[in-house]
């Protein structure tokens with residue numbers, strides 16, 4: 001667990017915790033295919049197991065996502081990272097940070113944890129090579145001191161993967 | 162050149178001030194090719210010279226001008242495309258406020274444009290049900306508590322308010338707000354913002370909208386002066402990037418640094434970067450205190466001009482920049498003594514490699530220091546001159562008018578002198594950045610450049626000194642001073658001479674010192690002189706020569722002597738055409754000597 005990589009967070013607002021309660025219920029009734037989440041006391045941080053889809057480069061591999069919710073969720077996007085070892089993928093850095101627009105600029109409060117999971121799985125499934133982003137080393141160096149991926153100015157250059 | 166040099170020497174021995182008309186700017190030379198064209202038309206005056214340079218290649222816009230233009234553009238698009246005001250605003254914002262671009266795109270493919278910017282042709286009603294789930298908080302509400310954009314995707318008002326508020330506090334991206342539904346993309350326009358945002362957020366939004374009109378438009382920029390709210394619309398393809406805002410700040414429209422004509426933007430950027438890198442080393446240079454080169458007591462510089470006089474009993478007069486004796490300044494004998502010129506330390510004898518390298522490093526720092534100090538000192542001199550200009554305009558002119566019984570309208574020449582000083586300090590400052598990057602091995606260019614710069618600098622020092630120190634006497638006088646007219650002529654003359662030197666310099670740098678030749682550099686430079694520029698003063702002030710000729714002053718003797726000497730070969734005036742005894746022609750061309758003789 002990389003607790004150091006998590007910025008200290010304010011407690012959830014009333015609106016945020018109401019909405020998260022609803023998401024938990026919805027998840028239990030109708031979890032996204034390939035994802036498992038064990039509900040704990042800590043509603044502000046979800047640890048989710050991801051299993052690579054059959055017929056893709058990540059078939060039968062299991063990874064863990066860590067989702068942290070901010071005080072003003074869902075107006076603010078949650079922070080989503082893979083807990084290392086992160087899948088080898090051109091948009092996933094070795095520290096688990098994910099270059100995916102909906103986690104940052106393109107977040108909308110009408111999105112949910114479940115819709116994020118679907119996007120991440122589709123990102124994994126469409127990959128044709130297992131490799132790190134070309135700027136991985138530089139990025140990791142810049143991220144020392146436990147910087148959040150939300151502090152990065154992302155440049156989303158590849159729409160296909 | 163020889164004959165000119167001889168003349169300078171003769172004058173320079175007498176005094177410094179006489180440089181003013183002996184000038185290194187050549188007088189009418191023997192072959193009759195006087196270097197300064199003079200225009201007969203007396204209505205050509207200094208304003209023309211400045212305005213022909215600006216030629217309104219830009220318009221200054223106030224906040225209300227901007228709002229009005231923006232409103233007009235929105236109105237035009239909304240009328241031509243028959244769409245709502247809000248939709249027109251969304252479209253214009255998307256196409257960077259170019260009305261013609263909006264029209265082109267819309268009429269080429271309206272359907273696609275609508276899709277791209279998120280404008281529906283027909284609004285969609287919200288689902289018809291008594292209760293609807295909000296797409297954000299997932300609570301259910303009765304449909305009259307729900308709000309939707311044109312797409313009909315329902316969200317409760319609390320969620321809408323949160324959505325809009327978050328977007329506005331995130332920055333100008335709120336101008337392109339879309340429906341929260343990830344699959345939707347319909348634009349959320351100003352009408353929704355008015356309905357949903359707090360008063361404070363509405364104000365923020367309208368500020369972003371105003372800013373966008375300036376910042377997203379290729380043809381407009383904000384004035385970079387701190388606290389200034391004017392914007393500038395620039396006419397693309399104009400020859401000069403220099404822009405002067407209504408707040409009086411001058412800047413380069415291209416790079417938004419302070420105006421730096423005649424130096425180009427790339428050189429300025431390099432220079433500023435260099436200064437950042439060296440800033441720690443250079444801090445001491447900005448300190449306004451140096452030891453007197455003679456008595457070693459610390460001297461504080463509190464004036465704009467570089468001519469410093471140590472306090473009694475020393476009273477040594479020296480140049481602030483090079484710490485050389487002021488009496489040597491401008492001297493042309495025995496080679497070229499100039500404060501503007503950097504000479505690397507002489508390297509004599511054999512050096513071993515490491516010593517040579519050390520020497521080179523030392524020289525390169527010294528070289529930079531030389532240029533930086535002159536750059537920075539002209540900058541602070543300019544600030545001082547600007548302050549002096551303001552105090553002149555706001556209080557001293559009135560006092561002077563009182564003391565000298567002169568209507569303020571007759572004192573305009575003083576303001577013109579200060580304006581010229583402020584502008585020349587700016588130009589001179591930037592020529593030091595230029596000089597730093599001028600290649601050492603372009604010897605002829607460098608020599609030509611240093612010649613022009615030296616001339617301009619010497620002229621400016623005389624002008625600055627006259628406006629700063631000599632004026633003081635008349636300000637403090639108890640009663641009107643008889644020779645005030647003498648002062649008027651001198652200051653106005655120095656103003657136009659200095660303007661002329663600087664126009665030469667600017668023009669030469671802007672043409673990349675192309676006129677440099679093996680000999681006759683100066684003559685070439687002077688041929689470039691604008692015909693309008695020399696006298697530049699108001700026409701029709703006859704009797705200048707008389708006043709000077711008859712005024713006898715105890716101070717400034719050399720100046721008076723020389724003047725009388727010139728005046729004794731009296732000029733003859735012919736109607737419409739000027740004839741000067743000294744420059745010996747009636748072709749309408751003037752040498753500097755004529756400045757005081759002829760009118």
Ligand SMILES: [Zn+2]
Nearest residue numbers: 295298317320
């Ligand atoms: Zn809601």
Ligand SMILES: [Zn+2]
Nearest residue numbers: 312314340345
């Ligand atoms: Zn919608």
Ligand SMILES: [Zn+2]
Nearest residue numbers: 384389406408
């Ligand atoms: Zn301004």
Ligand SMILES: [Zn+2]
Nearest residue numbers: 413415416426
């Ligand atoms: Zn520039």
Ligand SMILES: [Zn+2]
Nearest residue numbers: 453456471475
């Ligand atoms: Zn002294």
Ligand SMILES: [Zn+2]
Nearest residue numbers: 480482483500
């Ligand atoms: Zn000097």
